[in-house]
Amino acid sequence: xxxxxxxxxxxxxxxxxHKPQGWRRWVxxxxxxxxxxxxxxxxxISFFIGGTMAMLIRLELFKPGMQFMDPLFFxxxxxxxxxxxxxxxxxPAWTGLANWMIPMQVGAPxxxxxxxxxxxxxxxxxxxxxxxATLFVPGGGxxxxxxxxxxxxxxxxxxxxxxxxxxxxxxxxSILGAINVVVTIMNLRAPGMTLLRMPLFVWTWLIxxxxxxxxxxxxAGAVTMLLTDHFxxxxxxxxAGGGDPVMFQHIFWFFGHPEVxxxxxxxxxxxxxxxxxFSRKPLFGYEAMVYATASIAFLSFIVWAHHMxxxxxxxxxQLFFMLSTMLIAIPTGVKVFNWxxxxxxGSLSFEPPMLFALSFLxxxxxxxxxxxxxxxxxxxxxxxxxxxxxxxxxxxxxxGAIFAIMGAxxxxxxxxxxxxxxxxxxxxxxxxxxxxxxxxxxPQHFLGLAGMPRRIPDYAVQFTDWxxxxxxxxxxxxxSQFLFPYIIWKCVRGGERIGNRAWEGAHGLEWELPSPPPFxxxxxPPSDALINRGAAH
Amino acid sequence: MALGVxxxxxxxxxxxxxxxxxxxxxxxxxxxxxxAMMIWRGSR
Numbered sequence: 001x002x003x004x005x006x007x008x009x010x011x012x013x014x015x016x017x018h019k020p021q022g023w024r025r026w027v028x029x030x031x032x033x034x035x036x037x038x039x040x041x042x043x044x045i046s047f048f049i050g051g052t053m054a055m056l057i058r059l060e061l062f063k064p065g066m067q068f069m070d071p072l073f074f075x076x077x078x079x080x081x082x083x084x085x086x087x088x089x090x091x092p093a094w095t096g097l098a099n100w101m102i103p104m105q106v107g108a109p110x111x112x113x114x115x116x117x118x119x120x121x122x123x124x125x126x127x128x129x130x131x132x133a134t135l136f137v138p139g140g141g142x143x144x145x146x147x148x149x150x151x152x153x154x155x156x157x158x159x160x161x162x163x164x165x166x167x168x169x170x171x172x173x174s175i176l177g178a179i180n181v182v183v184t185i186m187n188l189r190a191p192g193m194t195l196l197r198m199p200l201f202v203w204t205w206l207i208x209x210x211x212x213x214x215x216x217x218x219x220a221g222a223v224t225m226l227l228t229d230h231f232x233x234x235x236x237x238x239x240a241g242g243g244d245p246v247m248f249q250h251i252f253w254f255f256g257h258p259e260v261x262x263x264x265x266x267x268x269x270x271x272x273x274x275x276x277x278f279s280r281k282p283l284f285g286y287e288a289m290v291y292a293t294a295s296i297a298f299l300s301f302i303v304w305a306h307h308m309x310x311x312x313x314x315x316x317x318q319l320f321f322m323l324s325t326m327l328i329a330i331p332t333g334v335k336v337f338n339w340x341x342x343x344x345x346g347s348l349s350f351e352p353p354m355l356f357a358l359s360f361l362x363x364x365x366x367x368x369x370x371x372x373x374x375x376x377x378x379x380x381x382x383x384x385x386x387x388x389x390x391x392x393x394x395x396x397x398x399x400g401a402i403f404a405i406m407g408a409x410x411x412x413x414x415x416x417x418x419x420x421x422x423x424x425x426x427x428x429x430x431x432x433x434x435x436x437x438x439x440x441x442x443p444q445h446f447l448g449l450a451g452m453p454r455r456i457p458d459y460a461v462q463f464t465d466w467x468x469x470x471x472x473x474x475x476x477x478x479x480s481q482f483l484f485p486y487i488i489w490k491c492v493r494g495g496e497r498i499g500n501r502a503w504e505g506a507h508g509l510e511w512e513l514p515s516p517p518p519f520x521x522x523x524x525p526p527s528d529a530l531i532n533r534g535a536a537h
Numbered sequence: 538m539a540l541g542v543x544x545x546x547x548x549x550x551x552x553x554x555x556x557x558x559x560x561x562x563x564x565x566x567x568x569x570x571x572x573a574m575m576i577w578r579g580s581r
Contacts, residue, residue, distance in 0.1 A: 112553045112556075112557065113553070113557055116557075175564045175568070179557060179560045179561060179564065182556065182560055183553055183556045183557045183560065186552075186556050187549060187552040187553045187556050188545075188549070188553070213560060213563065213564050213567070214567070216564075216568075217564065217567035217568040217570075217571050218567075218571060220568055220571070220572065221568075221571035221572045221575055224572045224575075225572075225575055225576075228576065234576070236575065
């Protein structure tokens, strides 16, 4: 027996549902579902703020010449868009999903460290308020790109220390959240829930959490060195004082490449949950998926300099980073083929979560393949800092990470609310998103190959046509995203009631709980029979 | 203590504390250590 069945107060006789009411429920929240909800709402708000910035970028790039904004504001839009989307939308969305699902999936009553969980979340609104406030200080927001390369970043105005402090807060929030995830998985699994019985979402998050603990301090170190260079007379990155601006790029990308996998590994976990459910088959090669995830995480630490081939490095260095980068294609290929093999001869159905997972499978693979192209050193000399790179990472992050988040929400929303959402609208959301994400980003490959540089507010006239197409795709994609909160809001308000198992083919402990689940998930550890039924990988 | 929270056995509670402290220690060493190392290296 893992948990005592008695509780700390005498209020549990009617099912632990005495939750605090009103604003106290959220400000003092220690419940994993409440905190998960707050993370998801926060991520949604950031998604629309970052999306608005993207719309402004596409508006300015609709045609050549300066239309609506000055170049400095344009550059601060590209910088802030990236910071909002990476640290404000995708990472908090994954943490929200982890909060909601991990205790339910491993048979725990809650996250292991509930108060730390509250603290991790409540740092974020302050961090992003500070970051957004930079838009209103003299000199405007940070405009050196999210990579914050010196010496450009060192020339920032009042926004510079604010941005760095905001990044420190985001990093601390992520580290604390990651510690909570690891402790929950390592210590609160139900008896019988062995590591190799855990759902893939839990596995991918466990590995992601280790990545976070390893690399967030590196980012903190890098930005602190920028800070001391700016204010305290050090010359880490200033050549005049014996420093080296390229060293910043090494340190930044030692954080930055694992960060890419922090954004995408939980997506692999979600897709590994959705595809078996809607194929009505166990996941093909469960253990291979776990080892592939771990391999990708390991490789992510030894590929960082592929982001900076053109700074000039020894041939041996170029070859090492080119080949180590190409190695990532192997475990990633294992995953893609295993998802495909899971569907082979399956009894497929195409509800919204499956549609998003399939779109992920095709479009993330396009992003992965253009990544392989970029890994080739001589080719990268041509592609570096062009729109080809922009197309590549947006394919990985939008129909990759963000579609997986949307798929996850469509998959688990009935479990969270007890109501089925409007699937027709969900399919509309899917088709509009999938069509327009391609209209938005595919032409950017052509622009990049033709030589259009990234991070510029104006461009040569030969790039006009594809920029117009891309902008139209962007506006339509942006507008179609309003369906998403509407569908969720409608589902929360009501809908067709569902039982424990929202989807016919779903397996896993979360589907053994009522929908919506009780305030504390597994007050009694699940039986071996339940775990066995759930772990039918 | 939040209302109605189920309690853990002492053994689990110790495990949670041990893992959390270990990870917290590692993260703190990374966080402070990395900055300290760089500043030390940069000031030589």
